[in-house]
Amino acid sequence: xxxxxxxxxxxxxxxxxxxxxxxxxxxxxxFGNAASRSHAFGWTAEAAVERAREQxxxxxxxxxxxxxxxxxxxxxxxLAIKGTAEMYREKGNHLITAITEHxxxxxxxxxxxxxxxxxxxxxxxxxxxxxxxxxxxxxxxxTLLVSLMAANNEIGTLHPLKEIGALCKQxxxxxxxxxxxxxxxxxxxxxxxHIDLMSLSAHKFYGPKGVGALYVRRRSPRVRLSAQMDGGGxxxxxxxxxxxxxxxxxxxxxxxxxxxEMPVETERLRQLRDRLEAxxxxxxxxxxxxxxxxxxxxxxTNVSFPYVEGESLIMxxxxxxxxxxxxxxxxxxxxxxxxKGLGLGDERAxxxxxxxxxxxxxxxxxxxxxxxxxxxxxxxxxxxPLWEMVQEGIDLxxxxxxxx
Amino acid sequence: xxxxxxxxxHYQNPRNVGALDKNAPDVGTGVVGAPECGxxxxxxxxxxxxxxxxxxxxxxxxxxxxxxxxxLATEWLKGSTIAKAEQIKNTQIVQELALPPVKIHCxxxxxxxxxxxxxxxxxxxxxTQGAAKA
Ligand SMILES: Cc1ncc(COP(=O)(O)O)c(C=O)c1O
Numbered sequence: 001x002x003x004x005x006x007x008x009x010x011x012x013x014x015x016x017x018x019x020x021x022x023x024x025x026x027x028x029x030x031f032g033n034a035a036s037r038s039h040a041f042g043w044t045a046e047a048a049v050e051r052a053r054e055q056x057x058x059x060x061x062x063x064x065x066x067x068x069x070x071x072x073x074x075x076x077x078x079l080a081i082k083g084t085a086e087m088y089r090e091k092g093n094h095l096i097t098a099i100t101e102h103x104x105x106x107x108x109x110x111x112x113x114x115x116x117x118x119x120x121x122x123x124x125x126x127x128x129x130x131x132x133x134x135x136x137x138x139x140x141x142x143t144l145l146v147s148l149m150a151a152n153n154e155i156g157t158l159h160p161l162k163e164i165g166a167l168c169k170q171x172x173x174x175x176x177x178x179x180x181x182x183x184x185x186x187x188x189x190x191x192x193x194h195i196d197l198m199s200l201s202a203h204k205f206y207g208p209k210g211v212g213a214l215y216v217r218r219r220s221p222r223v224r225l226s227a228q229m230d231g232g233g234x235x236x237x238x239x240x241x242x243x244x245x246x247x248x249x250x251x252x253x254x255x256x257x258x259x260x261e262m263p264v265e266t267e268r269l270r271q272l273r274d275r276l277e278a279x280x281x282x283x284x285x286x287x288x289x290x291x292x293x294x295x296x297x298x299x300x301t302n303v304s305f306p307y308v309e310g311e312s313l314i315m316x317x318x319x320x321x322x323x324x325x326x327x328x329x330x331x332x333x334x335x336x337x338x339x340k341g342l343g344l345g346d347e348r349a350x351x352x353x354x355x356x357x358x359x360x361x362x363x364x365x366x367x368x369x370x371x372x373x374x375x376x377x378x379x380x381x382x383x384x385p386l387w388e389m390v391q392e393g394i395d396l397x398x399x400x401x402x403x404x
Numbered sequence: 405x406x407x408x409x410x411x412x413x414h415y416q417n418p419r420n421v422g423a424l425d426k427n428a429p430d431v432g433t434g435v436v437g438a439p440e441c442g443x444x445x446x447x448x449x450x451x452x453x454x455x456x457x458x459x460x461x462x463x464x465x466x467x468x469x470x471x472x473x474x475x476l477a478t479e480w481l482k483g484s485t486i487a488k489a490e491q492i493k494n495t496q497i498v499q500e501l502a503l504p505p506v507k508i509h510c511x512x513x514x515x516x517x518x519x520x521x522x523x524x525x526x527x528x529x530x531x532t533q534g535a536a537k538a
Pocket of ligand 1: 201
């Protein structure tokens with residue numbers, strides 16, 4: 001077992017060695033520019049890029065021509081959101097999203113808002129899901145785009161893409177989904193789920209960092225985008241810039257592995273996650289899972305350990321790499337807006353830890369993590385005035401706190 | 405975020421964790437902060453009639469820097485006097501623990517906790533003296 005144990009696969013994954021192997025020749029031997037049309041170096045690179053496009057397309061049920069390379073999901077989200085808003089400005093000025101989206105969706109939306117677009121920020125229920133009736137009611141004649149994530153990066157809650165897609169199709173608005181966390185972890189199908197735009201990032205499914213893709217629907221409807229990166233006209237003019245050929249090849253290889261191995265891998269990850277979660281809940285009184293326990297990513301659990309602050313817990317479990325919804329891990333002092341968005345109270349957000357398992361996680365690692373966390377929660381609770389009060393039978397919600 | 409060695413030391417080996425009898429007439433208790441804000445400190449002092457702080461204990465819910473700030477505070481309080489304790493400033497805690505700007509509020513909270521504990525002790529003194537006179 002390697003210490004620290006890595007349980008933060010939702011932040012990023014290591015490259016699968018099989019992916020690296022396929023990438024390597026494209027750094028040195030077949031290093032051509034995929035846009036070079038005049039010689040074999042370019043043709044070889046282009047063929048590799050097109051093969052990767054097929055691999056990514058196949059994973060999501062798309063046509064290869066509908067896959068556009070980007071530097072990751074951040075860029076894909078920006079292109080999808082700003083690109084449609086600018087392209088269809090004549091048709092409307094309204095976009096819809098939810099408060100629990102990743103910053104890479106929220107911030108492009110905020111920028112559009114500052115430029116005069118109208119944005120509807122849908123709330124979510126206590127499990128992190130938008131209400132479809134509320135979504136339907138929010139769509140107007142001026143609505144251009146609905147952007148709702150496939151799976152939430154903090155709590156793993158899945159949105160019902162098929163239902164949302166059908167609703168958008170029926171109302172004649174475009175549907176973008178940030179599928180960064182879902183790709184390779186749950187099956188996705190842009191046709192069956194009526195998705196018009198989808199963001200992907202290779203490093204979340206054992207590909208390299210700094211490469212991603214945007215799926216852009218080509219038929220019924222044909223989606224057009226206003227480019228956000230102007231230049232040599234690469235990627236059919238929608239995203240200029242010399243392609244990161246080794247990265248693209250890696251993303252393709254990772255997509256193929258994900259497609260082939262997902263059925264078996266998903267089940268294995270689910271079992272590891274469930275084992276971890278069961279132990280944490282069994283051994284830590286009052287611990288609670290945040291989000292939806294049924295319809296969520298198979299590899300992730302977000303657990304609150306009441307009376308213990310998340311950052312101090314993370315500090316105590318140096319042997320386990322996880323992330324926290326606590327304020328102190330960010331510069332803002334605000335706890336996670338996703339957990340706050342669930343309406344469960346800020347204390348729960350401050351006490352939360354996200355555990356995410358992945359391809360290289362073992363049962364021994366999960367057991368070790370559960371033991372370490374439990375021991376540290378115990379130690380910190382003995383140091384916690386909140387725990388002491390609860391033991392004395394005091395109802396914390398009735399205490400008059402001195403907020404500062 | 406990487407932690408300063410002193411913060412780590414207090415976090416791993418906190419000094420004076422525990423509780424004193426909050427109903428005892430010579431014990432002052434201060435509880436400051438709020439769970440929604442991510443930190444709550446409880447600081448207690450036991451004071452001799454001459455104003456010497458005989459003992460100090462804390463319990464803290466909060467990040468490592470909050471724990472370290474309160475642990476350090478109890479170290480400084482123990483064996484000190486009420487008069488000196490009143491002079492403790494959060495900036496001294498910031499300096500001693502080399503707290504970064506985002507953690508300064510932890511030191512402020514520790515100073516508040518010291519003040520609150522002294523105030524509680526004072527109040528008790530006033531009522532016991534009042535009771536003695538009556
Ligand atoms: C849901 C979601 N969207 C977007 C991103 C951004 O991806 P990248 O940093 O690869 O651009 C992430 C990664 O943290 C994510 O989890």
